[in-house]
Amino acid sequence: MKTSISDIIDRYGNDPSRLMDILLDIQEEIGYIPEEINQKIADQLGISKAELVETISFYHFFSNKPLGKYHVYLNNSVTAEMMGREKVKQTFEEEAGIKFGNVSGDGLIGLYDTSCIGMCDQEPAAIINGVIFKDLTPFRIKEMVKYMRQGMPVNEMCRQNYGDGNNSSDLVQAVVSNNIRLKGTVVWDQYSPGEGLQKAIAMKPAEVIEEIKKSNLRGRGGAGFPTGLKWEFCTKAMETERYIFCNADEGEPGTFKDRVILTELPRLVFEGMAIAAYAVGAKSGVLYIRYEYKYLRKHLENALEELRKENLLGKDIAGRKGFDFDIRIQYGAGAYVCGEESALIESAEGKRGEPRDRPPFPVDKGYKEKPTIVNNVETLAKVTKIMKKGSEWFLSLGTKESAGTKLMSISGDCRYPGVYEIEWGHSIYDILEMVGAEEVQAVQVGGPSGTLIGPNQLPRHLGYEDLGTGGALIIFHESRDLLKEVVMNYTEFFIEESCGSCSTCRNIPVLLKDKLQKILDGHGVVQDIDDLLDWSKPLKISRCGLGHTAANPIVTSIQNFRHLYEKRVLRDREFETGFNLADSVRESCEAAGRPANI
């Protein structure tokens, strides 16, 4: 071991609120977090062992067992399934001689499922020892397992050119593609660092907020809360120690636009954070970014360093006395729910990423109980451009209710998956034409937490007044089995990603999944369809958006594709059990050593 555990903890000033960083570093150093050192870590941080284990056990990428010299995290989102994940998975299992969820006997290969890794336009994709692999096929898996047996360093196993743009820069060196299919006039327009910030500091902070309010900019993460109003709330909080968070946890399956922004224009985003800091008087900021984008770390650190050198971060920014602001990068460790702003803050404080009860909202009591603004990557990128070009210009784009543009992450059955920046107001029909999609059966607008719509709703348009969205659009061809391939996958996603705090969100999606499986197995009756709708209702009392939307795949698919359910249920009877006695006693009969002949 090169660095000792206590050195790692020292590196973060023995501060328990930096537990995420400490655990990430330990895991990187040792490969996992052995249970034997838990007490030592807890003692040095002055927390209980239980508190430590609470955090470790919450996150998907932390492990208390060795993960395998090569640990493969294969994405299981619906687009991966559509692009042939099952065969890739099978090949991995055959070649490695183990099932997913296990490590090979020699400790060489570990195989794991993982939720969407933000590569839906280049699936099937996997993360192997932190390196992204895309466009996987059974042929390549056979090769890769062979390379693993030869002990080849993982970054030599890609055997592909690095991706476009900064993906091929020395600091990134990833095979990831940006797939920027349409450069819009806001994010991708000419950018010269500092221009937005210079304009901002020539104004009073209150005027900056006023300008953002006038621009009608709304949160681009999906919820669409007015950005200027959020900032104003923050200035009204009593405490003057304030924080700016950038939410780069994009975990919604089908979303990947923030990855592309951070790859190509990280400084645009950081500048937006600095403008927010100026507006509300914050001294520190945090970019909270998902673990899956760890390969961007050096690139992002470098962007911060450049900004410091140019005096666009640090002390007396841009020559303005007393305007001090700096940003640190906080990586997550694999938890969709951390995209919820209060869970994100909990996580950045080194705790389990469980959403808080609200109110108080983060603008009142956020990071370390201080007023905190949490804005999405794209929102902050737009802030910089609005400061530079003015709210009038921004308002001239989009629709009356939805100003400006939206970055869309488009994947699924279409010829040109990737990132498109378009003005609000386009119909889904326009978008399908734009991306080359034909014979479309359904479109998932906004990822699993969004809405599944059918062909009769294609005239609907994107905008907060009709279909608001965080930007994910997944397209399904006529040949897809929506219930089996899509709705089931999404429901399983919510089960996997629930933090488990609210009993509604912990339990109901499991009941819904079983019920859906019963229908898929041919044992459903009409009552089961109505049960699915009824049982979804209590989810609305959950604490956060994950719980509120966990039934959306089922509810919106019943609303818009009820015929698909009705086709599968037995219409001639009131009750049908999915229970099979012989199946259910098979295992206990095996254990006792008798045939299952009940």
Add this chain to the structure above:
Amino acid sequence: MSKAIVATTSLAGCFGCHMSILDIDERILDLIQLVEFNKSPIDDIKTFTKQCDIGLIEGGCCNSENVHVLKDFRKHCNILISLGECAIMGGLPAMRNGIPIKECLREAYLTGPSVTANTEHIIPNDPELPMLLDKVYPCQEIVKIDYYLPGCPPTADLIWETLVALLKGTEINLPYEVIKFD
């Protein structure tokens, strides 16, 4: 009016719901004016001797025998009622549902810290024994259930009000006190 016929059973339950039936206290004298019990632990009749009007099921299904009894009840009762948390949700026995059944059996009979007498390392396999199901099932996943009486146990008043309402064909009286659980 001829008496209604009632049957009751306890599957994977603790008999607490049956205790709650007895908690109707002296109203049991009124009850036997209204009903006659058939298969039930209350009168210890082991097998159905006729078709019943109402069946009360305590407990979910944890083994093959529970399933047979429940199906028998469905066949012989015109109205079937799930009585209490275990029948409706699986209850306490369902806490094992997160653990594979083989692991449960191994822990209980082979490797658990309190296993000392099982020197032959046997998982019970007498032909007389029913087999455990892979998990504990609530009754409505196996047969159609007509009514659900929640509670652990449902209060005596709730059981009483339900039976009276069913027998007299009147609307059930459900004041808050009868269905509150905190």
